[in-house]
Amino acid sequence: MSWIDGPMMGFDTETTGVSPHTDRIVTAAVIRRHASAVEVSQWLIDPGMAIPARATEVHGITTEKARSEGARPADALEEMATALADALGAGIPVVGFNVQYDFTILEAELARHGLRTLAQRLPQGIRPVIDPLVLDRHLDTYRKGKRKLIDMCGTYQVRVVADDLHAADADVLATLDLVPAIARRYPSLGTVTLQDLHDQQVDAHRAWANRFRAWLISKGTTDDLPSPEWPVATVSTEASETDSRALS
Numbered sequence: 001m002s003w004i005d006g007p008m009m010g011f012d013t014e015t016t017g018v019s020p021h022t023d024r025i026v027t028a029a030v031i032r033r034h035a036s037a038v039e040v041s042q043w044l045i046d047p048g049m050a051i052p053a054r055a056t057e058v059h060g061i062t063t064e065k066a067r068s069e070g071a072r073p074a075d076a077l078e079e080m081a082t083a084l085a086d087a088l089g090a091g092i093p094v095v096g097f098n099v100q101y102d103f104t105i106l107e108a109e110l111a112r113h114g115l116r117t118l119a120q121r122l123p124q125g126i127r128p129v130i131d132p133l134v135l136d137r138h139l140d141t142y143r144k145g146k147r148k149l150i151d152m153c154g155t156y157q158v159r160v161v162a163d164d165l166h167a168a169d170a171d172v173l174a175t176l177d178l179v180p181a182i183a184r185r186y187p188s189l190g191t192v193t194l195q196d197l198h199d200q201q202v203d204a205h206r207a208w209a210n211r212f213r214a215w216l217i218s219k220g221t222t223d224d225l226p227s228p229e230w231p232v233a234t235v236s237t238e239a240s241e242t243d244s245r246a247l248s
Helices: 053-059 063-069 073-089 099-112 132-139 149-155 168-185 187-191 194-218 237-247
Strands: 008-015 025-034 037-044
Touching (some): 008 053, 008 073, 008 168, 025 073, 025 099, 025 168, 037 063, 037 073, 132 168, 132 194, 149 168, 168 187
Antiparallel strands (some): 008 025, 025 037
16 A cells, blocks of 8 residues: 555644744644544644734734733643654654744744754654655746645645635645645655655755755845755754843
């Protein structure tokens, strides 16, 4: 049986901003799906900081709502990390769209709150992971147009309600649907083992990031360059120092 027919766990976060090193998780969803069985876990978190208006426009969570209804970060993060580590430890792939961001911010948040990171919980590494964005960039490199989640759902004929996207649970379900849709277009994906597929994505992301970094630098951009590491980007020393100052 192909891994496509087995269980998968989707993961997505909505946050206070775009920096995985210094921003905070506001909502998150972890959804385990196998055939018709679906188990959903969701969290609303008080991030301990004001949620910028721009972030609220994306996911709809205000500072007031997070403070009044959100869980303590350490409690929610521990539950989240336990669910993900249990799945990965059992060989169940974790699926996420542009998941490098979500894993990186989760690892930063766990470290910030003195909790064991996924890397510390998983001796074999954070694997196997599947990212439809990484797959699509590699398999259809020269396709023109945007590659946001809503765009790729259109490309691979995955039905979504556009207004629901940017809610973590809706994003996870759409991403879980994308994986078999991509595999239907590229059937050879289903013949690769999960461990080999993970390693191929590591290489594919590195190649894309290095090309894109070189192009950005050639245009004079030196900030916010993509990290070639996947599925987690290393937290830089500067980011750690910024976090320490912000929390002091």
